[in-house]
Amino acid sequence: MVRILRHGLFGLAVLLGLFSTTPPASAAYPDRPVHWLIGFSAGGPVDIVARIMAQWLSERLGQQVIVENRTGSGGNIAAAAAINAPPDGYTLLFVAPNNAISTSLYKKLPFDFLRDTVPVASIMQLTNMLVVSNAFPPKTVQEFIDYCKANPGKISFASSGNGTSVHMSAELFKVMTKCDMVHVPYRGSAIAFPDIISNKVQLIFDNLPSAMEQVKGGNVRALGVTSPQRWPSVPDVPAIAETVPGFESVGFYGISAPKGTPPEVIEVLNKAVGEALKDPKLVAKLAETGGIPKPMTPAEFGKLVANETEKWRKVVEFAGVSVD
Numbered sequence: 430m431v432r433i434l435r436h437g438l439f440g441l442a443v444l445l446g447l448f449s450t451t452p453p454a455s456a457a458y459p460d461r462p463v464h465w466l467i468g469f470s471a472g473g474p475v476d477i478v479a480r481i482m483a484q485w486l487s488e489r490l491g492q493q494v495i496v497e498n499r500t501g502s503g504g505n506i507a508a509a510a511a512i513n514a515p516p517d518g519y520t521l522l523f524v525a526p527n528n529a530i531s532t533s534l535y536k537k538l539p540f541d542f543l544r545d546t547v548p549v550a551s552i553m554q555l556t557n558m559l560v561v562s563n564a565f566p567p568k569t570v571q572e573f574i575d576y577c578k579a580n581p582g583k584i585s586f587a588s589s590g591n592g593t594s595v596h597m598s599a600e601l602f603k604v605m606t607k608c609d610m611v612h613v614p615y616r617g618s619a620i621a622f623p624d625i626i627s628n629k630v631q632l633i634f635d636n637l638p639s640a641m642e643q644v645k646g647g648n649v650r651a652l653g654v655t656s657p658q659r660w661p662s663v664p665d666v667p668a669i670a671e672t673v674p675g676f677e678s679v680g681f682y683g684i685s686a687p688k689g690t691p692p693e694v695i696e697v698l699n700k701a702v703g704e705a706l707k708d709p710k711l712v713a714k715l716a717e718t719g720g721i722p723k724p725m726t727p728a729e730f731g732k733l734v735a736n737e738t739e740k741w742r743k744v745v746e747f748a749g750v751s752v753d
Contacts, residue, residue, distance in 0.1 A: 468504025470617025503592030
């Protein structure tokens with residue numbers, strides 16, 4: 430009888446233990462600060478948008494979202510750090526065209542971006558802008574092309590790093606116009622602008638947020654945008670495609686996480702970003718950077734990144750460029 434009672438009590442204890450098990454950390458997500466890795470320098474376009482979003486998300490989630498700049502290798506240092514972090518939702522990656530481009534441009538990456546990450550949320554769509562030093566003679570895209578052909582190899586263009594859309598927009602322009610220009614990569618466009626302003630480097634196809642800031646400040650001159658048509662926030666700046674038919678380079682910003690991140694965590698983050706992109710004040714801030722909000726489900730964003738990866742693979746092959 431005592432033995433039966435003991436067995437019964439043991440079974441009851443096990444059963445109660447099953448029901449009283451502490452819920453997984455993701456059930457209370459987030460319960461500590463979230464680190465958001467970005468691959469470019471402070472003050473650049475990615476950094477500007479990341480900090481706008483991080484402030485809103487910190488208030489919404491009740492935990493600080495900390496933006497960390499991990500610069501270098503066209504954003505691949507940040508990507509590698511995020512991919513190697515625990516898949517618990519506390520390390521996220523700012524995703525942009527560089528992640529889609531690097532897959533084919535870099536020959537020895539220690540990761541496969543599409544395989545090793547999971548999509549979380551889309552933030553916005555944006556264009557790049559061709560801006561030149563005020564000391565650079567051309568005033569239009571056609572004048573620029575003519576000047577470039579008359580001075581082969583004497584013009585240099587800056588980028589925010591190998592494999593960024595800033596870099597590849599210029600490479601695509603080179604191929605389509607037969608312009609011979611020299612690439613000068615930096616660890617972010619913010620670092621490049623002093624050299625552009627001083628005309629040490631003549632131009633950059635920068636993301637619109639930081640390009641607009643420099644144009645408004647009178648530091649550089651805008652010649653065109655890389656979208657197929659004129660961009661809504663800068664209607665007076667012509668599309669490069671008006672001079673070079675078929676030219677197009679439209680980017681995206683979003684969030685990914687390490688593979689294995691719990692679906693419920695991704696759902697929390699995606700919902701928060703979706704709510705942010707409905708907030709008139711935040712949308713107005715994004716509009717100031719030239720961005721157009723593009724909320725998506727994780728699946729939709731994953732499809733976008735996959736499609737962009739394939740699109741840029743073709744451009745990399747077309748341009749004939751690679752990085753070891």
